[in-house]
């Protein structure tokens with residue numbers, strides 16, 4: 001017999017887990033993950049930095065709200081998820097100005113070198129600093145969401161790939177692995193596979209595109225100082241930051257991919273090491289580990305959250321791109337409010353008194369109800 005839930009979430013990454021913890025306790029929730037472990041794909045492959053100045057305006061609002069929610073949660077945890085770590089953008093005057101936002105202030109060349117002494121002075125001519133940026137203990141955050149969701153009664157089922165989804169009365173009948181489920185609301189939090197879940201469900205795809213991005217942990221001759229910011233090139237050719245005595249580096253590539261278990265390509269990290277050994281005095285000696293994840297985006301780069309107006313009870317929670325952690329708590333808060341307020345097509349946030357109503361309004365103006 002099929003197990004029945006008010007809400008069934010497909011995908012056990014940061015999107016699905018944060019929504020499960022926001023919803024559980026208010027309704028019955030199941031989260032179904034294809035892999036044997038949670039957060040196997042992009043959510044275990046990020047750079048773990050939350051940057052208020054990064055991304056489109058809506059993303060920046062969601063990030064500020066997420067940081068507030070995480071800080072409030074940190075006050076209750078024995079170990080914090082957030083650690084202050086500023087973010088510095090370097091490049092030409094023009095490229096830094098183009099990327100800078102209200103959360104970032106211009107700083108002098110000397111100040112930039114003081115903050116990151118390994119930079120070769122000729123490597124950049126302008127810099128901006130976002131002091132409201134934080135490092136994020138992603139494993140701890142994911143574990144906390146799981147713990148909260150399960151403590152509030154959510155069922156988390158791993159190793160069960162959703163292979164079928166049909167409308168059943170006012171809800172959905174789902175097949176996942178060997179199991180069958182019935183649910184009022186089907187949440188599509190399947191990351192790079194979100195369009196595939198739509199197809200399985202007989203819902204029109206949104207044209208979400210996964211893009212590869214690689215990162216590596218490298219050994220260096222000259223470690224970065226403890227308080228050094230994450231440093232990114234304004235022209236998107238690299239970023240790096242301290243990771244203990246080692247350094248995390250990324251070539252910042254944005255290469256289209258299908259949904260897959262992405263792996264680093266030969267040459268990507270090696271080329272980056274040659275470049276960074278010219279632009280810095282890090283003296284990169286070797287690669288400890290390297291990985292690739294998929295950042296999945298809608299055409300306009302704005303995250304997708306809302307009921308599909310043409311498929312009652314089908315809720316999109318995808319397209320988090322390179323901002324899935326920094327927008328997670330605010331996105332989950334808003335999605336939970338919307339799902340609990342009404343379960344159907346074309347529903348709008350209606351969150352005038354909601355703590356994140358400004359963000360809800362911003363999202364309403366973009367894609368808070370899909371296809372309207």
Ligand SMILES: Cc1cc2nc3c(=O)[nH]c(=O)nc-3n(C[C@H](O)[C@H](O)[C@H](O)COP(=O)(O)OP(=O)(O)OC[C@H]3O[C@@H](n4cnc5c(N)ncnc54)[C@H](O)[C@@H]3O)c2cc1C
Nearest residue numbers: 011013014015034043047048049162191293323324325326
């Ligand atoms: C190199 C890199 C650096 C990044 N750095 C940052 C950063 O510093 N800050 C930040 O905020 N973001 C960052 N990101 C982006 C962030 O990691 C993503 O936005 C986020 O992890 C996406 O989470 P998700 O839950 O949507 O997707 P995923 O983590 O991919 O989760 C989707 C899940 O759905 C499951 N699934 C798919 N199909 C099915 C099915 N049929 N049945 C059941 N389950 C299914 C998958 O197995 C997967 O576990 C980075 C990404 C990369 C690649």
